[in-house]
Structures are given as structure tokens and as C-alpha cells.
Amino acid sequence: MSESRSRKTIGHNGHEIDMDAIRANLKLTPEQRILKLKANANFILNLRTAMASAKSSGKHR
Amino acid sequence: MAGFAPDKLLQQLCQYHVDFIVIGGVAAGIYGLDRQTFDLDVLYRRSPENIANLVAALTPLEPYLRGAPPGLPFQFDVETVKRGLNFTFTTTMGDIDILSDVPGNLSYDEMLGKSIELSAFGCNFPCISLEHLILLKKSAGRQKDLLVLSELEALYTEQRNPAE
Numbered sequence: 001m002s003e004s005r006s007r008k009t010i011g012h013n014g015h016e017i018d019m020d021a022i023r024a025n026l027k028l029t030p031e032q033r034i035l036k037l038k039a040n041a042n043f044i045l046n047l048r049t050a051m052a053s054a055k056s057s058g059k060h061r
Numbered sequence: 062m063a064g065f066a067p068d069k070l071l072q073q074l075c076q077y078h079v080d081f082i083v084i085g086g087v088a089a090g091i092y093g094l095d096r097q098t099f100d101l102d103v104l105y106r107r108s109p110e111n112i113a114n115l116v117a118a119l120t121p122l123e124p125y126l127r128g129a130p131p132g133l134p135f136q137f138d139v140e141t142v143k144r145g146l147n148f149t150f151t152t153t154m155g156d157i158d159i160l161s162d163v164p165g166n167l168s169y170d171e172m173l174g175k176s177i178e179l180s181a182f183g184c185n186f187p188c189i190s191l192e193h194l195i196l197l198k199k200s201a202g203r204q205k206d207l208l209v210l211s212e213l214e215a216l217y218t219e220q221r222n223p224a225e
Contacts, residue, residue, distance in 0.1 A: 034068055
């Protein structure tokens with residue numbers, strides 16, 4: 001069951017879908033979408049690296 | 062850890078005239094899905110010439126088997142790709158999965174007609190159509206695919222009936 005015009009839509013498997021985020025992405029070009037995907041991925045990867053580094057340095061204290 | 066540079070990976074493949082189709086998470090992102098992905102999945106043509114081009118394109122990026130312990134005597138060359146089918150690599154431009162076929166045993170040549178031509182970062186390359194990306198996710202049937210599936214279907218509906 002879904003309400004396609006609401007901000008959050010519930011997919012058929014029960015999880016929330018952020019339709020506003022999807023609609024915002026649809027305004028971008030494919031190239032812009034890839035760059036956004038790249039920026040988001042690298043943000044997370046850098047965060048993971050920083051967390052692993054902090055954990056590692058904590059172990060050696 | 063190397064960052065993820067799908068734009069550079071795509072340019073690299075194009076520069077070496079590799080026949081490939083973008084599938085997976087980056088394809089979903091190209092259509093507007095707002096979901097994290099950390100690798101570029103491509104379906105490649107299994108012709109000798111294309112395998113040679115693929116090896117030439119990826120060799121400068123120092124590909125290594127993702128998840129394998131460091132120091133294995135892994136050699137990335139034409140013979141290695143010919144002996145295998147699907148590979149998951151880490152590279153200096155980020156992770157890339159190169160696949161010889163997709164669920165249903167569909168090859169590059171069979172999927173090419175189910176793709177759209179994209180132009181980005183100064184090159185042209187095919188990307189699996191949204192309809193067939195949905196079918197692939199249904200076929201794969203993994204939990205992570207099923208989570209993406211409902212988003213892709215919502216996206217498909219939204220593209221056809223955009224909100225005012």
C-alpha cells in the first residue's frame with residue numbers, strides 16, 4: 001500500500017521511501033546524480049576510516 | 062582506503078574503448094534513487110578484444126581481489142579474466158565489479174538492447190534501463206535487492222506520473 005504524494009511512502013515490503021529525496025534527484029542530470037552518489041559514498045567511507053583509526057588508536061593506549 | 066570515483070572509473074573504461082553496461086547501484090543512482098552504493102557494477106562483453114581493452118583500462122588502477130588478504134600472488138591479465146567470469150576488485154579509483162552476465166544468464170549483447178545510452182563526463186556509455194534494472198533486482202531476490210526494489214518501483218511510477 002502506498003501514498004505516492006506523501007513525503008514518505010511505504011513500499012510493498014513495508015519500509016519507508018523518501019519520495020521527496022527521489023523527486024529532488026529527478027531534477028538533477030545523470031552526471032549530477034553520479035557526482036552526488038560519489039560525494040555521499042566518500043563521506044561514509046571517510047567516516048568509516050576515521051572511526052576505524054580512532055578505534056585502532058584506542059586499542060594501543 | 063581508496064575513495065570511490067565512479068566518474069573516473071567510467072572515463073577510464075570509455076578511454077580504453079571497453080564495451081560495458083552500467084548496472085547495479087550506480088545505475089539506480091543514475092535514475093534518481095537516493096541510496097548508498099560503494100562500487101561500480103558493469104556488465105562487460107566477453108570478446109577477446111574487449112577483454113584485452115578491459116585489462117588495459119584497469120591495469121593502471123592496480124586491481125586487487127576485494128576482501129582477499131593482501132599479498133596473494135594475484136595477477137590481473139587477459140588470461141585471468143578469460144579463466145574467470147565475474148570479479149570484484151578494489152582499485153585506486155574505488156571498487157568495481159565486472160560481470161560477464163546477469164541473473165537469467167543474460168550477457169552484454171543480450172542486455173545492450175535493454176539499455177539506454179547515457180552521456181556523462183565527456184563519454185557515452187550504456188546503462189541498463191530502469192524497467193530491466195527492476196527485473197534484475199526481482200531475479201536476484203537478495204534481501205538488499207528487495208529493499209531497493211520497492212524504491213525503484215516508486216521511482217518508475219514517479220517518472221511516469223510526476224508530482225506537480
